[in-house]
Amino acid sequence: MDTNKATNRDLVIGIIGGLFVLYMAHNFDLFEYVVSYVTSHESWEADELFILSVYLTVALSVFSFRRWKEALEEIDKRKALEKDLIIAKNEADTANRTKGKFLADMSHELRTPLNSIIGFSEMLLDEAFGTLDKRQNRYVNNIHKSGNHLLNLINQLLDLSKIESGKVELHLEEFEIDILFEEINEVLDPLAKRKYIDLTYVSDPQIRVVNMDKIKMKQILFNLASNALKFTPEDGSVDIGVQKKGDLMQICITDSGPGIDEQGLKKIFEPFEQLGTNEGSEYKGTGLGLAIVRELVEMQKGHVWAESEPGKGTSFFLELPMNISIDG
Ligand SMILES: Nc1ncnc2c1ncn2[C@@H]1O[C@H](COP(=O)(O)OP(=O)(O)OP(=O)(O)O)[C@@H](O)[C@H]1O
Ligand SMILES: [Mg+2]
Incomplete structure (x- = not known):
């Protein structure tokens, strides 16, 4: 041209x-x-x-x-x-x-x-x-x-x-975001209790009903929260927070685990990338959870990233439109 x-x-x-x-x-x-x-x-x-x-x-x-x-x-x-x-x-x-x-x-x-x-x-x-x-x-x-x-x-x-x-494909449906977290909590709570981890959820009154793919959101949140519970040692904490950011919904999952250094942050979303944090853990995983999360978030026109301070913990952030239109 x-x-x-x-x-x-x-x-x-x-x-x-x-x-x-x-x-x-x-x-x-x-x-x-x-x-x-x-x-x-x-x-x-x-x-x-x-x-x-x-x-x-x-x-x-x-x-x-x-x-x-x-x-x-x-x-x-x-x-x-x-x-x-x-x-x-x-x-x-x-x-x-x-x-x-x-x-x-x-x-x-x-x-x-x-x-x-x-x-x-x-x-x-x-x-x-x-x-x-x-x-x-x-x-x-x-x-x-x-x-x-x-x-x-x-x-x-x-x-x-x-x-x-x-x-x-995306299957959009209207659902209450708090109900989704209740359902996830039912699965995560026993895992948290087993390790004496304090698991909390803070909602945003501005977000009640969303129009999204519920099953995919469940899989995304389950992968992130189960990572947080898996890598955080006993007596730690995992906090899940939802916040409205304009037309977007931001979800943050913060743990008090081992954290991830700068090099690690660059590669954790790639398939089969696992860091030293897993050593000694009872269940080693496959290193595909975050790669799946990224794909599922991007197919909903969202964005996922992690921030961390090694030794202090990690926060995973998701930003997604709450009323996704399939065509654009
Ligand atoms: N909350 C976290 N704290 C510290 N390290 C983490 C955290 N989440 C992920 N990681 C690091 O990123 C790597 C990739 O995570 P990912 O979920 O893709 O794989 P996995 O949990 O090892 O296996 P699985 O496929 O079963 O999820 C992990 O192996 C771990 O080293
Ligand atoms: Mg995982």
């Missing part, structure tokens, strides 16, 4: 320049004056001036023609590049679809035997087939935990791949 403009500009300059020289040649007095002034040579003959004007016109035309040709070549190059880009994009789309299908097929194939591993190890742990000694109990417990870990990884991978391939 810019190259087109440049070509036209060069052509216009060439034509105006040529016309200008011809005009000057036609009005010899003025032309002679300008040429004498520029060359500091006062006695120019009419035919000399005429030849000079023809030279200048030809030189200008050749110059503009060259520039015009160069610009046309540039346009051709860009068109070829655009074509290459379209081909590359199509190839990437096909690869993405193949990856999605592979993940969907694989996860189905893996989930079936995994469910049986989890189910049977659970029955063994319940001692449904006889008592286990200490060592047997530890081993079966390991099988059960690893099975669950793998199942969680497969489910999260599938979720992320579905969102990335654009297969997940």
Whole structure:
């Protein structure tokens, strides 16, 4: 587009320049004056001036023609590049679809035997087939935990791949934001109690009913709040706050956990990025929770980020429109 403009500009300059020289040649007095002034040579003959004007016109035309040709070549190059880009994009789309299908097929194939591993190890742990000694109990417990870990990884991978391939749609509905937090609290409260963590929720009277995708909001908040509970040591605190910011709703989840340094903050939303904070934790996770959060927030035209002071805690912020329109 810019190259087109440049070509036209060069052509216009060439034509105006040529016309200008011809005009000057036609009005010899003025032309002679300008040429004498520029060359500091006062006695120019009419035919000399005429030849000079023809030279200048030809030189200008050749110059503009060259520039015009160069610009046309540039346009051709860009068109070829655009074509290459379209081909590359199509190839990437096909690869993405193949990856999605592979993940969907694989996860189905893996989930079936995994469910049986989890189910049977659970029955063994319940001692449904006889008592286990200490060592047997530890081993079966390991099988059960690893099975669950793998199942969680497969489910999260599938979720992320579905969102990335654009297969997940928004389902907007009106709901009371406080009810959503009550529902999340029912799941989080036992986790908080187990670690003696003080879990609080502060609402904003200005926000009552919102029109959003409730299921996705639940998944986002659950991922963030469960991280906060997972990484915060016993006797700590996790505070969830909602605030109206113009047309946006801001949600902040603050914990008194280990915090995240500057380097960590830059990468935690990337898939499989886990920091040292997890070491020693009972449940290691897969490192996909925040990547899913970011995708789900962005598909609702929102923004998510984290701020932290290492050693003191972390705050995750979400800013989303409360009345999302699907078209824009
Ligand atoms: N509140 C937090 N405090 C400290 N570190 C955190 C916090 N939330 C996330 N992190 C760091 O960011 C990493 C990525 O988080 P993410 O939720 O994506 O993965 P995960 O919790 O390890 O696994 P899962 O896929 O089960 O969620 C975590 O492993 C942890 O190192
Ligand atoms: Mg997580």
